Amino acid sequence: MSSTGRSRYDAIVIGAGHNGLVNACYLARAGLQVLVLERNTFVGGAAVSRKLYDGFTYSNCSYVCSLLRTEIIRALELPRFGLQIIPYEGGCTLMRNGEHLAIYDNHDALRREIARHSRHDAEAYERYVRDMLRHCRFIKPLLMREPPDPTSFRPRDIRELLFLARHFHGLGEARMYDTLRFYTMSCADMLEEYFESEIVKAHLAGSSIIGTALGPRSPGSAYVLLHHYMGSIDGAVGAWGFARGGMGAITQALASSLQASGGEIRTGAPVEEVRVQSGRATGVVLESGEEITARVVVSNLDVKRTFLKTVAAAHLPPEFLDRVRKFKIRGSSGKLNIALDGLPQFPAIPQGSPATRGDMHITDTLEMVERAYDDWKEGRWSSAPYVDMLIPTQIDPTMTPDGKHYMSVFVQYCPYQLADGDWTAAKREAFGATVIDAIARHSPDFKELILHAEIRTPREIEAEVGLTEGNIFQGELTFDQLLFNRPLPGYAQYRAPVRGMYMCGSSTHPGGGVMGAPGANAAAAILRDLGRT
Amino acid sequence: MLTESAPHYRQPLLKTPFHERAREWSQLDSFVPWSGYSTVDVFTSVEQEYFAIRNASSLYDLTPMVKYRICGTDALRFLNRLVTRDLSKLGPGKVAYVVWCDDAGQLIDDGTVFCIGAQEYRLCTGERQLDWLRASAIGFAVEIQEITEDIAALAVQGPTSCALLLRAGLTGIERLRPFEHGEFTLTRAGREPMSLMVSRTGFTGDLGYELWLRPADAEPVWDVLLEEGSPRAVRPVGSRALNMARIEAGFLLPNVDFISAAHTLYVGTERSPLELGLGWLVDFGKGHFTGRRALLAEQERGPRRQLVGLDVDGNKPAHNALLYSDRSARREVGSVSSATWSPTCKRNLALAMVEAAYVSVGSTVWAEIYLNRELTWQRRVVRARVVERPFFAPARRRSTPPALY
Numbered sequence: 001m002s003s004t005g006r007s008r009y010d011a012i013v014i015g016a017g018h019n020g021l022v023n024a025c026y027l028a029r030a031g032l033q034v035l036v037l038e039r040n041t042f043v044g045g046a047a048v049s050r051k052l053y054d055g056f057t058y059s060n061c062s063y064v065c066s067l068l069r070t071e072i073i074r075a076l077e078l079p080r081f082g083l084q085i086i087p088y089e090g091g092c093t094l095m096r097n098g099e100h101l102a103i104y105d106n107h108d109a110l111r112r113e114i115a116r117h118s119r120h121d122a123e124a125y126e127r128y129v130r131d132m133l134r135h136c137r138f139i140k141p142l143l144m145r146e147p148p149d150p151t152s153f154r155p156r157d158i159r160e161l162l163f164l165a166r167h168f169h170g171l172g173e174a175r176m177y178d179t180l181r182f183y184t185m186s187c188a189d190m191l192e193e194y195f196e197s198e199i200v201k202a203h204l205a206g207s208s209i210i211g212t213a214l215g216p217r218s219p220g221s222a223y224v225l226l227h228h229y230m231g232s233i234d235g236a237v238g239a240w241g242f243a244r245g246g247m248g249a250i251t252q253a254l255a256s257s258l259q260a261s262g263g264e265i266r267t268g269a270p271v272e273e274v275r276v277q278s279g280r281a282t283g284v285v286l287e288s289g290e291e292i293t294a295r296v297v298v299s300n301l302d303v304k305r306t307f308l309k310t311v312a313a314a315h316l317p318p319e320f321l322d323r324v325r326k327f328k329i330r331g332s333s334g335k336l337n338i339a340l341d342g343l344p345q346f347p348a349i350p351q352g353s354p355a356t357r358g359d360m361h362i363t364d365t366l367e368m369v370e371r372a373y374d375d376w377k378e379g380r381w382s383s384a385p386y387v388d389m390l391i392p393t394q395i396d397p398t399m400t401p402d403g404k405h406y407m408s409v410f411v412q413y414c415p416y417q418l419a420d421g422d423w424t425a426a427k428r429e430a431f432g433a434t435v436i437d438a439i440a441r442h443s444p445d446f447k448e449l450i451l452h453a454e455i456r457t458p459r460e461i462e463a464e465v466g467l468t469e470g471n472i473f474q475g476e477l478t479f480d481q482l483l484f485n486r487p488l489p490g491y492a493q494y495r496a497p498v499r500g501m502y503m504c505g506s507s508t509h510p511g512g513g514v515m516g517a518p519g520a521n522a523a524a525a526i527l528r529d530l531g532r533t
Numbered sequence: 534m535l536t537e538s539a540p541h542y543r544q545p546l547l548k549t550p551f552h553e554r555a556r557e558w559s560q561l562d563s564f565v566p567w568s569g570y571s572t573v574d575v576f577t578s579v580e581q582e583y584f585a586i587r588n589a590s591s592l593y594d595l596t597p598m599v600k601y602r603i604c605g606t607d608a609l610r611f612l613n614r615l616v617t618r619d620l621s622k623l624g625p626g627k628v629a630y631v632v633w634c635d636d637a638g639q640l641i642d643d644g645t646v647f648c649i650g651a652q653e654y655r656l657c658t659g660e661r662q663l664d665w666l667r668a669s670a671i672g673f674a675v676e677i678q679e680i681t682e683d684i685a686a687l688a689v690q691g692p693t694s695c696a697l698l699l700r701a702g703l704t705g706i707e708r709l710r711p712f713e714h715g716e717f718t719l720t721r722a723g724r725e726p727m728s729l730m731v732s733r734t735g736f737t738g739d740l741g742y743e744l745w746l747r748p749a750d751a752e753p754v755w756d757v758l759l760e761e762g763s764p765r766a767v768r769p770v771g772s773r774a775l776n777m778a779r780i781e782a783g784f785l786l787p788n789v790d791f792i793s794a795a796h797t798l799y800v801g802t803e804r805s806p807l808e809l810g811l812g813w814l815v816d817f818g819k820g821h822f823t824g825r826r827a828l829l830a831e832q833e834r835g836p837r838r839q840l841v842g843l844d845v846d847g848n849k850p851a852h853n854a855l856l857y858s859d860r861s862a863r864r865e866v867g868s869v870s871s872a873t874w875s876p877t878c879k880r881n882l883a884l885a886m887v888e889a890a891y892v893s894v895g896s897t898v899w900a901e902i903y904l905n906r907e908l909t910w911q912r913r914v915v916r917a918r919v920v921e922r923p924f925f926a927p928a929r930r931r932s933t934p935p936a937l938y
Contacts, residue, residue: 353542
């Protein structure tokens with residue numbers, strides 16, 4: 001991608017991930033001269049579509065979309081730049097006994113499906129959905145705003161704290177209790193308050209561990225589940241879908257939107273260091289030695305990479321740096337991208353059921369998911385992993401040749417550091433084989449259909465995307481790292497300890513997922529500071 | 534014997550045992566989902582079906598009503614703790630209309646309780662409740678089983694309904710009093726005798742009965758009733774005609790006039806029985822029941838709003854109308870939940886939730902109505918008076934034995 005090659009900008013954004021691009025779009029639309037610098041030769045960060053096998057497009061990292069805020073899609077005119085999100089048509093967990101639990105879009109079909117496993121749970125599911133929607137309603141107004149600093153007496157903070165307090169009190173007494181419990185409890189405890197059937201609990205628990213170094217029995221995991229529920233597609237809260245053309249369609253649309261409003265992007269331009277003079281960021285130095293100056297420097301990198309690798313320690317307060325080092329950002333996920341010669345058979349799913357046209361899983365009890373986590377704690381990849389596996393090409397006709405399919409397999413858990421020494425190519429292959437074998441137990445022809453498989457441990461995710469330890473959320477989504485404590489207490493308002501420098505990645509409020517809210521909120525903070533609102 | 538159908542992921546809605554017959558009678562092929570079943574919205578003409586209810590007799594398939602069998606030594610104690618009404622005097626053969634609330638005194642649902650025997654009851658309700666019933670049953674020796682699919686149900690409602698059932702061979706039906714039920718045998722020449730339960734209950738506010746059948750008997754009973762009745766204006770009716778009749782009778786429809794507190798997402802959208810004008814179903818003297826303390830407190834401070842019946846000027850039903858304190862339509866004081874023109878009363882009726890200051894009979898509010906004049910929309914603010922409910926309550930609904938035709 002080209003740029004005018006000028007050497008002075010109003011704002012430089014480091015990293016062309018979705019949040020960096022969202023941030024740059026808002027700044028450019030406010031009239032700033034913006035330059036986005038990307039280390040890779042392509043934009044997108046963890047929202048990319050890549051052709052790593054002839055004729056096949058992979059959603060290489062993130063693979064499905066729900067959280068991307070509608071406000072952002074509209075404000076940045078992403079549909080005009082080619083973005084289309086298509087909802088799942090089903091979902092399922094394949095069970096070891098040959099049975100399955102399917103998720104159907106139709107309310108009555110879903111009720112009858114759950115009732116096959118437990119009539120009680122079919123009805124409890126409605127209560128569960130109601131409560132999740134109530135939690136979503138609570139959190140939604142908090143997503144697109146800067147978290148207030150509870151220790152501050154600035155009018156804006158007091159106003160925002162009052163908003164938060166009023167919003168919380170607006171829940172009513174019973175729901176205030178529920179909300180506090182919810183944010184701290186484990187997913188398993190939460191699900192057990194509703195359901196009796198193991199398979200129903202196991203299926204729902206998946207969302208509580210994705211990208212997270214927690215198990216379903218770890219306190220705080222219930223919130224992670226909610227984090228995956230609070231998105232929507234066209235008003236359907238909790239719905240997930242495919243970006244047509246792969247997740248790169250989101251960042252391609254953002255890049256086009258940015259360029260249409262005069263922003264510039266330079267790929268293959270790794271930043272060596274943020275320049276700081278007299279406590280103020282003045283620009284960046286590229287690895288090539290080139291210097292570019294700007295009034296504002298924004299980092300889309302995670303908080304560790306930003307402050308431990310791109311800003312000289314001498315410019316930062318030691319206590320701040322200490323907290324940055326202690327920020328929880330643990331690698332726990334792997335990913336397989338598989339090119340398939342045809343659609344694999346899943347004998348557990350009856351003919352005509354759309355259960356394979358969405359997210360498929362193979363862990364059928366909470367116990368099994370928790371055991372998968374135990375392996376991670378011991379420094380091993382899970383011997384019986386949780387997978388979030390999808391074949392988007394059943395719905396998206398653009399990603400593979402006719403008759404061929406692409407399968408995205410997200411794997412939980414896979415450690416960044418193995419107990420028995422460093423990752424090697426052989427260990428990576430063995431990790432991949434573990435996952436493929438686990439899937440093949442539910443699909444007799446799966447292995448024969450594999451044309452190519454890209455196997456990614458947290459190491460590969462870190463190497464390509466730059467996410468520390470390959471943590472997909474740029475930091476754990478636990479209560480101690482949320483809201484005004486994200487990423488660090490006192491630094492939740494997108495501003496770095498260096499004047500003129502900002503953070504806009506998922507390390508900041510409201511956290512990870514392809515949501516765009518951190519980028520948008522950071523832009524609002526920057527524009528406020530520049531007096532441009 | 535449910536009609537064989539495709540698996541749930543191909544055909545999410547179940548078919549009732551009357552489905553094949555309903556298809557034959559349906560001229561418009563207009564089916565709508567109701568509680569997981571496919572049911573008829575309108576067979577031929579809403580007006581004709583409405584007049585079958587008020588002039589002759591109507592058949593309405595209410596199989597989708599959710600039914601629970603509740604039995605055990607604590608069945609009565611359990612039910613009396615569950616619902617707001619006192620059921621201790623509900624003997625075998627009796628039926629009671631009941632509502633039940635959550636701990637905060639907000640309505641979860643309404644329904645009917647049938648006393649089958651000393652330790653056996655049946656609860657019929659609009660929505661599935663197993664989750665709540667089970668939670669409420671902790672500590673009681675009671676067994677709760679959903680039996681919706683085991684029982685076909687057919688409402689026979691209208692001024693000639695007693696006569697129709699007698700001609701169909703239900704000897705003794707004329708002695709059944711309102712809110713009673715009994716076992717009857719339908720005997721017809723050339724047919725096996727069929728035993729069925731009949732209750733004198735209904736959703737039309739008219740003379741009427743509800744038949745509770747083995748699914749296998751559904752089609753023969755339907756056939757007998759229409760063989761006897763169709764020359765005398767009896768016809769099957771869909772939910773749209775029934776809706777007109779139930780508004781005239783002042784009955785509430787879940788998800789239309791109230792949302793169950795088990796489903797509300799927004800704070801403050803749940804409703805208490807006092808707000809819904811169902812205070813007569815709340816018995817504070819019977820001992821503890823779920824929601825009692827909250828309801829008592831609400832009764833002491835008085836409900837903030839209440840459901841009322843409105844007679845609206847003009848003839849355009851005030852669907853979803855906002856209600857205002859005066860003609861200037863500046864201050865909102867409530868909104869309409871159900872509305873219909875009543876062909877029997879020749880009045881423009883509505884059920885509405887209004888602020889406490891406007892609940893007494895004779896109060897006036899102003900309804901904002903949009904008129905579609907050949908796609909040219911016009912806004913009208915018309916007078917609406919709070920009137921007595923039910924709007925229509927003929928003496929025949931209570932008379933025993935009913936008049937024969």
